[in-house]
Amino acid sequence: MxxxxxxxxxxxxxxxxxxxxxxxxxxxxxxxxxxxxxxxxxxxxxxxxxxxxxxxxxxxxxxxxxxxxxxxxxxxxxxxxxxxxxxxxxxxxxxxxxxxxxxxxxxxxxxxxxxxxxxxxxxxxxxxxxxxxxxxxxxxxxxxxQRDQEDLLILFRPLFFTSFMLADQVVDNDFYGAEALVVSSASSKTGYAAAFELHGRGPRLIGLTSPGNLAFTRSLGCYDDVVSYQDIDALDVLPTVYLDLSGAPSTRAALRRHLGDRLVRDIAVGLTNQTPNADAAEEVFFAPVQMRKRSRDWGRDGLDQRFTEAWQSFAARVGAWxxxxxxxxxxxxxxxxxxxxxxxxxxxxxxxxxx
CATH class of the missing domain: 3.90.180 (Quinone Oxidoreductase; Chain A, domain 1)
Structure with missing residues (x-):
C-alpha cells in the first residue's frame, strides 16, 4: 500500500x-x-x-x-x-x-x-x-x-446521538398524545438505542422486526412487546406514533390500514435498507434540528452533560448485546x-x- x-x-x-x-x-x-x-x-x-x-x-x-x-x-x-x-x-x-x-x-x-x-x-x-x-x-x-469503550463509541455514538435526540423530541412533544410508540427495524442499533431511551417513560413501546430477529430483539428488554412485521394486524388500535427506521413501504401501508386515524404521527427516521422512506412519511426526523433546539434550551455544556449521562447508562448495557x-x-x-x-x-x- x-x-x-x-x-x-x-x-x-x-x-x-x-x-x-x-x-x-x-x-x-x-x-x-x-x-x-x-x-x-x-x-x-x-x-x-x-x-x-x-x-x-x-x-x-x-x-x-x-x-x-x-x-x-x-x-x-x-x-x-x-x-x-x-x-x-x-x-x-x-x-x-x-x-x-x-x-x-x-x-x-x-x-x-x-x-x-x-x-x-x-x-x-x-x-x-x-x-x-x-x-x-x-x-x-x-x-x-473511555479508552476501553472505543469500539462501542465507534459503532454506536452517531447512532446513539440520533436515538437520543429522537427520543428527546418525542418526549419534548409529550409523545404526541400517543398511547403506543411503534418502532420498525427494532433489532437495529438505532432502533434499540432509541427504545432504551424511551422505555418506561410513557406510552407502550412496541418493536417491529423480522421473524428471524424476534428472539434477539425480545432478549434486549428495551420493548414492552416485540412482534413480527407479519403480525401488524394484531396490534391494539390505539393512538399510535410510528417511528420508521426500516423504510419499508409495505410496513407503513399495513400500519395505516390497521390503525387508520389512530396513527397520530408517522415519522421517518432513517434507512436500514435502500428504500428511501422520507417521501411517504408525514415528516422526517433529522437529529441536528433537535440538537440545535436543545443547544438553545440547555446550552452546549448542558447538552453534552445529558448526552454523556445517557451514553454511560447505555454503554453499561450494550456491551452484552x-x-x-x-x-x-x-x-x-x-x-x-x-x-x-x-x-x-x-x-x-x-x-x-x-x-
Missing part, C-alpha cells in the same frame, strides 16, 4: 467499489493532517450513501481531491484518528480525536475554533454542510470517552462495506476496522 489510500463506491451502484493509492498529503498554515486509525461500519453508513445527493453527504469528502472522477463517492464513516501533522496552534501531533472521517488513510482539515474539547473543520467546501458533522473532539476533552468483529486494513473495510450493504450483518455483530 502506498503512503495513503482511498476507498470509494460508485454513486450509481453502491456495490461497485475501488481502492486507490495516493501520496501522503502535506499541510499548509491553518491545516491539520489526520491519520484515520479505527472506524466502524453500520447501516448508518449505507444511509449516508443512499442519501448522498439529497442530503449532501457526498460533499464532505470530495473525490476529485483524491484523483477520482465524479462518478465515485466517499461514504462518510465515524471513528478515531490521530494528528499526524499540524500547523495550527492548540492541535498537537499525537492527539487522538473522534469524528466524521473518510474511508481513507488520511484527511486534511482546516482546524478552527480550537479549544480543549477539539475543533471544527472550516474547509470551504464544508462551510454550508450540517455543522454537527464538522466537529472533531479530542479524547482528552470528551466526557463520554454486541459481538464486535475487528478487521484490519483497507481490504477489510471493503469487505465490511459490501457485507453491510447486502444486509448480511446479524444484529448482534458490529464491524470495526483497524486501518
Amino acid at each position: 502506498a503512503d495513503s489510500w482511498t476507498f470509494a463506491v460508485a454513486r450509481a451502484d453502491l456495490g461497485q467499489t475501488t481502492l486507490v493509492d495516493g501520496a501522503l498529503p502535506t499541510v499548509a498554515d491553518g491545516e491539520v493532517l489526520l491519520g484515520v486509525e479505527r472506524v466502524g461500519l453500520t447501516a448508518n453508513n449505507v444511509t449516508y450513501a443512499v442519501l448522498g445527493d439529497a442530503m449532501r453527504y457526498w460533499q464532505f469528502f470530495p473525490p476529485a481531491a483524491r484523483g477520482l472522477g465524479p462518478q465515485w463517492g466517499l461514504p462518510p464513516l465515524w471513528g478515531f484518528a490521530d494528528v499526524v501533522a499540524s500547523r495550527v496552534a492548540g492541535v498537537e501531533v499525537g492527539q487522538r480525536l473522534y469524528g466524521y472521517l473518510p474511508p481513507a488513510g488520511h484527511l486534511v482539515v482546516r482546524a478552527d475554533r480550537v479549544d480543549a474539547s477539539g475543533f471544527r473543520d472550516a474547509s470551504p467546501h464544508r462551510a454550508e454542510l450540517p455543522s454537527p458533522y464538522n466537529a472533531y473532539r479530542f479524547t482528552t476533552g470528551d466526557p463520554a470517552y 454486541l459481538d464486535v468483529q475487528v478487521g484490519v486494513g483497507p481490504a477489510a473495510l471493503q469487505r465490511g462495506w459490501l457485507d453491510v450493504l447486502a444486509g448480511g450483518t446479524p444484529p448482534r455483530v458490529g464491524h470495526v476496522v483497524q486501518l
